[in-house]
Each structure stands twice: as structure tokens, then as C-alpha cells.
Amino acid sequence: MARDDLGKTTLVSDDDTPSPGPGEALLRVDRVGMTANNVTYAVLGEAMRYWQFFPSPIGAEWGLPPLWGFADVVASRAPGVLEGQRFYGYLPPSSHLIVRGGRVDDTGFHDVSPHRADLPSPYNSYRITTGDPAYRHDQEDLLILLRPLFFTSFMLADYLIDNAFFGASSLVVSSASSKTAYGAALSLYGRGPQLIGLTSAGNAGFTRSLGCYDTVLPYSDLESLPPSPVVYLDLSGSPDLRRALRDRLGASLVRDIAVGLTGQTSNIDTADELFFAPVQMSKRRREWGRDELDRRFAAAWRGFAGEVSGWLHVSVGSGPAGLVDAWSDVRAGRVPPSVGRVVKL
Ligand SMILES: NC(=O)c1ccc[n+]([C@@H]2O[C@H](COP(=O)([O-])OP(=O)(O)OC[C@H]3O[C@@H](n4cnc5c(N)ncnc54)[C@H](OP(=O)(O)O)[C@@H]3O)[C@@H](O)[C@H]2O)c1
Missing domain, CATH: 3.40.50.720 (NAD(P)-binding Rossmann-like Domain)
Structure with a gap:
């Protein structure tokens, strides 16, 4: 979308799928969500540097707002990040994302690409589905929309x-x-x-x-x-x-x-x-440790997911057109609060 007019969107196609260089992995973006929070990322794109996560390939006047969702590794030259693994994290509204795998452990990895180096660390973290106490396969859409x-x-x-x-x-x-x-x-x-x-x-x-x-x-x-x-x-x-x-x-x-x-x-x-x-997360990580914070969050998340699944209606769109559609509805306030918009790419 245009950074100075968030209602103006464009779709760009490229037949060449990027290839990962040394230390990099190629993620195929599978499923993402859109709520008012993503519009806020765009409104604060300059002030809070949200545009910096995913630089636009067609010029700096365009912005790719960060979305949350799942992506699969389809090719990798990053040690410890393996083809076939599925990750939850910050994703662009695009089919693919090249990441540079760093800080790899059994919970996932961080994208240590230079353009993301000085951005808040939680947004650079990709959680592997197999090492995440909050993950449940049948609750992927809840995680996408609400985590x-x-x-x-x-x-x-x-x-x-x-x-x-x-x-x-x-x-x-x-x-x-x-x-x-x-x-x-x-x-x-x-x-x-x-x-x-x-x-x-x-x-x-x-x-x-x-x-x-x-x-x-x-x-x-x-x-x-x-x-x-x-x-x-x-x-x-x-x-x-x-x-x-x-x-x-x-x-x-x-x-x-x-x-x-x-x-x-x-x-x-x-x-x-x-x-x-x-900021509060960093404080609690220092006081409680990462594992205890994860444990408390996962316990609270399970209670919340149980409640919200009783009333949330997930509406799933598909493909690039589905992205544009969801963006324009969410931005214009046309999505009822009982609905969550997900797009399968
Ligand atoms: N500080 C942080 O770290 C942080 C993190 C996460 C979220 N947030 C913020 O929390 C806010 C809520 O995010 P969410 O994703 O939870 O929202 P959401 O569920 O998508 O919220 C939708 C609600 O926002 C209001 N709304 C939606 N579109 C509007 C529009 N075009 N004009 C005016 N009001 C509109 C309506 O509420 P009412 O009718 O009740 O006003 C609507 O029911 C966002 O601004 C988000 O950035 C902040």
C-alpha cells in the first residue's frame, strides 16, 4: 500500500521465486491474519519503524505492513533451520520471505538480517510449532489472529x-x-x-x-x-x-x-x-526467566483460547486478492468485532 495513503493498494507479481543465500532460508507464507492492530502498524509505520521489517521491492513510497501468521521453510542454507519446518511469526503480505537464521534453538530462530537488527527483538523471533507450549494444530487461526x-x-x-x-x-x-x-x-x-x-x-x-x-x-x-x-x-x-x-x-x-x-x-x-x-515482557523475562514467562503465558493463553473460540467467527479469504479485500475491510472498520479475518496464501 502507499505509505501516505493506506487505502491505496497494489499487487505485484514476480515469476522468480527468490533463492536463499548462505545463512538464509526461504519461507513460504501460508496463512496470515488481519485486525485493527495491523492497521496501527501501518499508521505508525514511520514513527515506530514498522515499514523497516519488510522493505518494499517497488520503492520506498510503498509499505508492506507486518502481519502475524504461519510460514513453512521451503529451502534453507541456514544452519539449524530445516526444510519442512513450520514457524509462527511476523510476515509480510507476500508469498515468500527470505530470513537470515540466527539464535537457533529448540523454540525457533531469530531473523538476524541487517535491516532488522535494531528493531524490537520479539518481532524478529520465529517460533517453531514443535517447540511452542501454546501451539495446537487445531487452533492455528486463533494463534494467527489473537496471539x-x-x-x-x-x-x-x-x-x-x-x-x-x-x-x-x-x-x-x-x-x-x-x-x-x-x-x-x-x-x-x-x-x-x-x-x-x-x-x-x-x-x-x-x-x-x-x-x-x-x-x-x-x-x-x-x-x-x-x-x-x-x-x-x-x-x-x-x-x-x-x-x-x-x-x-x-x-x-x-x-x-x-x-x-x-x-x-x-x-x-x-x-x-x-x-x-x-518493555514489560523484558522486565518479566529478567525477573521470571524466559521459561517461566512462556509457561505463564501458555497457561493464560489456553484459558483465553477456550473462551474466545466460543464466539469468534473466523472468516478465511484466499490469495493476493483476499489480502487486499481483508485489508480494505479491516481498515474501513467493516469487520464486526465477533469476526476475525484470515487469509490463506
Ligand atoms: N501497544 C501494544 O503493544 C499493542 C499491541 C496489540 C494491539 N494494540 C492496539 O490495540 C488496538 C486494538 O487492536 P485489535 O487488533 O485488538 O482490534 P480489533 O479486534 O480488530 O478491533 C476492532 C475494534 O476497533 C474499533 N474500530 C475498528 N475499526 C475502526 C475504525 N475504522 N474506526 C474507528 N474504530 C474502529 C471498533 O471498536 P469500538 O467500537 O469498541 O471502538 C472495533 O470493534 C489497535 O490499535 C492495536 O494496535 C497495541
């Missing part, structure tokens, strides 16, 4: 618990119908503070049906918010909503945390802080 979101939900809930909720008795969550908000609310429900979900009027019924918010309010009904100490978890990124909440809550708003921007306007500069899951 990175739930990872944020899980780390966000942990961050709040780690900080004793900053003294708040209520947590107010915007874009409460989003999958990331749902995962966080599910992890926090009944842990102390009251959970209040804010959402569009049309998504209020669905959000209530999730059963993980004490109260669900449409964006127009901020008058009903309690005057108690509040932490705001902002997934909408709406500047108007932030302003209205500050007016309504005044000093009761004890913390204002930017988590997302489903409305596609970056207002992270005006929040108290930007939540970036890899």
Missing part, C-alpha cells in the same frame, strides 16, 4: 497488577469491543478494580455479551462514569474522547495509558505514557 493481541493483553494486565493499578478503583477501557481489550478485561475481571468498557453504540450489545466488563457504556455516555480514581486504557486513540474524559474526570484520572489507536489517529504524545508490551 500477539493476547500477549499485549496479558502483559498489560500484568503491568497494572505489578503497579497495584496505580491506586485506581476503576479501569476505563476504550474500543472495549476489540480483541486486545477483551483479552485484557478477561485477565483483569474480578482482580479488584471495576472494569468499564467504552465502545461505539453499535458494538455495545456485543461488548456486554462478552461478560468481562462490569459496565459497558457508549462513547456518548461519559456522564455515568464514577468519580473514583480511574486508570484509562486507551485503545481507540481518539483525541476527542481523551479530552472529554479529562474534562469529566479531572484529578480522578490518575493514569492515562495509550495502548492503541483503532481510530487511526496517533495521539500517543498526549497520553501520560505509551504501553509497549515488549
Whole structure:
């Protein structure tokens, strides 16, 4: 898509499949997902360097937004990365990806290509299906759509618990119908503070049906918010909503945390802080160790996957046209919150 116009997309075909050089492997992208999170990657493509993961072959004015999914190794000259292995990780909206295998162990490898070297490490990690406690073959679509979101939900809930909720008795969550908000609310429900979900009027019924918010309010009904100490978890990124909440809550708003921007306007500069899951992850890796963090995440993931599989409808498209279709629907907000879009390439 055009970096300066995310609604403008193009498909590029190339009959020559790339060949891996020494130390490299060729991945065939098999299945990827698309949610509002991928649109955020594109909105923040320059600011957070998301465009840098997969440089466009047709010029820097075009961007390849990162997607999450599964890919198979179809050729390899990277020691320890073997043909036939299947990996979960960050993938471009393309048929193939060349990676440089490094830090190989029984959980997977990192792409150590020079252009990715100074980008956040979790995004360079490829998890092998056989060495991943969260993997289940029959849940691949759930992993594709929800694993990175739930990872944020899980780390966000942990961050709040780690900080004793900053003294708040209520947590107010915007874009409460989003999958990331749902995962966080599910992890926090009944842990102390009251959970209040804010959402569009049309998504209020669905959000209530999730059963993980004490109260669900449409964006127009901020008058009903309690005057108690509040932490705001902002997934909408709406500047108007932030302003209205500050007016309504005044000093009761004890913390204002930017988590997302489903409305596609970056207002992270005006929040108290930007939540970036890899930061809390690094802290817990130091404190708990990688294996313990993996174990806790896998246990939480299993509970979450059980809940979400009860209501999530996975809609599967195919091929390059399916990618374009899913992108334009997700970007325009045409995907109901109960649906997850997956594309089989
Ligand atoms: N900080 C991090 O590390 C991190 C990690 C993961 C995700 N996130 C962020 O969390 C947010 C939610 O991501 P998700 O993938 O969970 O979302 P999702 O499930 O695809 O969310 C869809 C919801 O977003 C709102 N929405 C969707 N399209 C919209 C549009 N065009 N205009 C306005 N609102 C729209 C609607 O919610 P309402 O009607 O309820 O507003 C909709 O139900 C994203 O901004 C994402 O980047 C941040």
C-alpha cells in the first residue's frame, strides 16, 4: 500500500521465486491474519519503524505492513533451520520471505538480517510449532489472529497488577469491543478494580455479551462514569474522547495509558505514557526467566483460547486478492468485532 495513503493498494507479481543465500532460508507464507492492530502498524509505520521489517521491492513510497501468521521453510542454507519446518511469526503480505537464521534453538530462530537488527527483538523471533507450549494444530487461526493481541493483553494486565493499578478503583477501557481489550478485561475481571468498557453504540450489545466488563457504556455516555480514581486504557486513540474524559474526570484520572489507536489517529504524545508490551515482557523475562514467562503465558493463553473460540467467527479469504479485500475491510472498520479475518496464501 502507499505509505501516505493506506487505502491505496497494489499487487505485484514476480515469476522468480527468490533463492536463499548462505545463512538464509526461504519461507513460504501460508496463512496470515488481519485486525485493527495491523492497521496501527501501518499508521505508525514511520514513527515506530514498522515499514523497516519488510522493505518494499517497488520503492520506498510503498509499505508492506507486518502481519502475524504461519510460514513453512521451503529451502534453507541456514544452519539449524530445516526444510519442512513450520514457524509462527511476523510476515509480510507476500508469498515468500527470505530470513537470515540466527539464535537457533529448540523454540525457533531469530531473523538476524541487517535491516532488522535494531528493531524490537520479539518481532524478529520465529517460533517453531514443535517447540511452542501454546501451539495446537487445531487452533492455528486463533494463534494467527489473537496471539500477539493476547500477549499485549496479558502483559498489560500484568503491568497494572505489578503497579497495584496505580491506586485506581476503576479501569476505563476504550474500543472495549476489540480483541486486545477483551483479552485484557478477561485477565483483569474480578482482580479488584471495576472494569468499564467504552465502545461505539453499535458494538455495545456485543461488548456486554462478552461478560468481562462490569459496565459497558457508549462513547456518548461519559456522564455515568464514577468519580473514583480511574486508570484509562486507551485503545481507540481518539483525541476527542481523551479530552472529554479529562474534562469529566479531572484529578480522578490518575493514569492515562495509550495502548492503541483503532481510530487511526496517533495521539500517543498526549497520553501520560505509551504501553509497549515488549518493555514489560523484558522486565518479566529478567525477573521470571524466559521459561517461566512462556509457561505463564501458555497457561493464560489456553484459558483465553477456550473462551474466545466460543464466539469468534473466523472468516478465511484466499490469495493476493483476499489480502487486499481483508485489508480494505479491516481498515474501513467493516469487520464486526465477533469476526476475525484470515487469509490463506
Ligand atoms: N501497544 C501494544 O503493544 C499493542 C499491541 C496489540 C494491539 N494494540 C492496539 O490495540 C488496538 C486494538 O487492536 P485489535 O487488533 O485488538 O482490534 P480489533 O479486534 O480488530 O478491533 C476492532 C475494534 O476497533 C474499533 N474500530 C475498528 N475499526 C475502526 C475504525 N475504522 N474506526 C474507528 N474504530 C474502529 C471498533 O471498536 P469500538 O467500537 O469498541 O471502538 C472495533 O470493534 C489497535 O490499535 C492495536 O494496535 C497495541
